[in-house]
Amino acid sequence: MLKIEQHHNHYLLRTRHTPESLSSDWFDVAFWQRQNAVVTSKQGRAAAWFVRYASQQVAVLKHYWRGGLIGKVLKDQYLFTGLKNTRVYLELDLLTQLASLGLPVPTPLGARVTVSTGIYRADILTDAISGAQSLCERLQSAPLPSQDWQKVATTLARFHHAGAYHDDLNCNNILFDDQGKVYLIDFDKGALKTPAKEWHMANIERLARSLKKEASRSTQFFCTEQDWQSFIDTYQGAMTKKPA
Template identity: 35%
Template sequence: MTETSGQAVRVNVGKSGMLYDAAFAIEPDMRVFDPGFYADRARPVSAGGRNAAWFVHDRWGNGVLRKYRRGGLVARLNKSHYVWSGAENTRSFAEFRLLQFMHARGLPVPRVVAAGYTRFCCFYQAALITETLPDTRPLASVLKDMPASADFSELARACADSIYLMHQANVWHADLNAFNILVDGNNKAWLIDFDKGRQLVMTASLCDDNLNRLKRSLEKVLRQPGLVFWEHLRRFYIKNQ
């Protein structure tokens, strides 16, 4: 069964379901969520991704295929299965809808290509494909490669601006960290990985929670230089208010 709503096309096949953006000439086939489908046109993402993300290339373009994986202690017992409560409640469909909402408003996020799930009785597994952001690197990598004497005010401002725009659109990021901000060659900061992200009324407390999550990540990855960078970012963020 196929349904179309705006740019989103929904395809249901047995116990599997798929959403894709009609602007992309992607095959409405669940195999597109299997890195093996792309053969030598798939390569693992080295930074982040919990060993479950691949750069892929197909006729529709270049993208990042990410299979949903659990983190923390629960991952030792269950790496990839989630409790089923309806197709629209799957992590992949929810993130697809959120990314389409954000991209339509011009926010610095990648275009979403497709989302899929496969149900197993009371559980499901899921995957998402987003368009590749060319010439980008994780914020953590960019900061690590900068000399100690470098002035990173421009980069801090770019990150602060992107986070502020997200919050102004009433979007909460569930895991804002130093690897979920990508920086391109023009020092533009892009936000990625909106798994469990939601549209909320972004109170000052929620905004601070996002910023403090990023602070902990920067401190963990870069120690004192990470905290110095975060202080710059925080000041620019406050200036936007």
């Protein structure tokens, strides 16, 4: 359940994990830069800023950007048809539900929706995953141990058993933390659905395409047919069992 705060030109969305001190300023990178609290950033279309909001806690701040041809024109502008229809509300609400199911996702901290003349822009804040390294980054540096492929497969099976649909399952959205636990991130356009083999397989095919794409543009990429078959075998075995 999200708590909604309405202000003059924006909404703040809070979860049960939201720090009490969270304010609209938290969604402006300049606010963190003034405090020398920006730890690092990842640039690109889906840029993310890592900011230290407490002595031992780092959050990931992301702005919503459009993709495709329309993104070249509207960039970060979306038609506002009600707060609960915004992409950020839907993602934050989904993350809250997934976290309550015990699934390994980033802890949702809050979001901001700024509205002006029927157009909205949005930002989301989640806890950073400690020592996170993506599946893609791991495969670019060394072969992945078979037990780690199995972790990815069984983790994905947990999400699928729960009906958790990921709209863009790729090797950059699968993370290992510093203890080797596997997480899924970036649930924009995701949903909770009735489990069905059709969309389960579509998820897996999308992951396969992303691995091939990264392999084609990396100077080294340690992913073999045997690795993939092991992943598929483990996933299929996990899907035949009742979730733990």
